[in-house]
Amino acid sequence: MNRYLVTLALLISGAAPAAPCTPKQCNAIGAVVADYLANDARRVGRATLAGTAQRRVDPATLQLEEIPNGKLQPAAPSRTIAVLDVDGDMAAVAVYDVSRVDYLQIGMAGGHWKVINTLSEQFAH
Amino acid sequence: MKRRHALPFMLWSAVALAGPAADRDAVSQVASNYLRAWYTGDGALMKTTLHPQLAKRMPTGKRNAALDDISASALVMAxxxxxxxxxxxDAKRNDVTVLDLRGDVAFVKVVGDRMTEYLQLARTDDGWSVVNVLFGSHS
Structure with missing residues (x-):
């Protein structure tokens, strides 16, 4: 797990009356998210699958763009990871920093949590 | 967090967390239409909810199988x-929860009779549409 300024915030959504994941699930999901956000191709590769879809919206043009695999701009060191919901083999996670949001769809594959789809937006200051 | 970044971030978070009500309503409507189209066999309505680049996937669980993609056109045909x-x-369960919405992206959970789906929606030139889906049977 990233030992710098990552905060794992377990947000309890309005629909979920209890914590969205068990401590074991939260730890496993947090670890895969930290790998995904690391500026390290080996760790990013460990967190993703060959077909992971990475998209972003350009707020200026409102066009959807594909992010080439492994070319994700590293997140700011001060960021918040929020597990929004977990249901069986699936998890919904959001990563916030001061000017960007990354939404991650995470699922079990080969017995491990993997980032399967992502959608991001970078906001102008 | 550096102090100079803290206040703008907090303000941005507070405003963005809830998302403008109109956007939340629009996102909920697209998600509801997505489920309703599926239940009623309305391909035309389904098409209105999907981005052409839709990626709909299911976790493989313990299997090491490759991801199966369901494209927008395949979903409309199905x-x-x-x-x-x-x-x-069947009870025709149709639960829609907006988990989060920031700017032009949103994360929604929909629960039908048999499946739970996480939808990622984006606002593009054509309005809000479903871009990514992760789905599975109820846990």
């Missing part, structure tokens, strides 16, 4: 074919 039409005694 909808038209009535694969989602429930049996007469």
């Amino acid at each position: 909808t038209d074919a009535g694969y989602g039409k429930p049996a007469a005694d």
Whole structure:
């Protein structure tokens, strides 16, 4: 797990009356998210699958763009990871920093949590 | 967090967390239409909810299988074919929860009779549409 300024915030959504994941699930999901956000191709590769879809919206043009695999701009060191919901083999996670949001769809594959789809937006200051 | 970044971030978070009400309503409507189209076999309605680059996937669980993609056109055809039409005694559950919404992206959970789906929606030139889906049977 990233030992710098990552905060794992377990947000309890309005629909979920209890914590969205068990401590074991939260730890496993947090670890895969930290790998995904690391500026390290080996760790990013460990967190993703060959077909992971990475998209972003350009707020200026409102066009959807594909992010080439492994070319994700590293997140700011001060960021918040929020597990929004977990249901069986699936998890919904959001990563916030001061000017960007990354939404991650995470699922079990080969017995491990993997980032399967992502959608991001970078906001102008 | 550096102090100079803290206040703008907090303000941005507070405003963005809830998302403008109109956007939340629009996102909820697209998600509801997505489920309703599936249940009623309405391919035309389904098409209105999907981005052409849709990626719909299911976790493989313990298997090491490659991801199966369901494209927008395949989902529209499956909808038209009535694969989602429930049996007469099904409850037609249709729960939509906006988990988060920031700017032009949103994360929604929809729960139907048989499946739970996480939808990622984007606002593009054509309005809000479903871009990514992760789905599975109820846990």
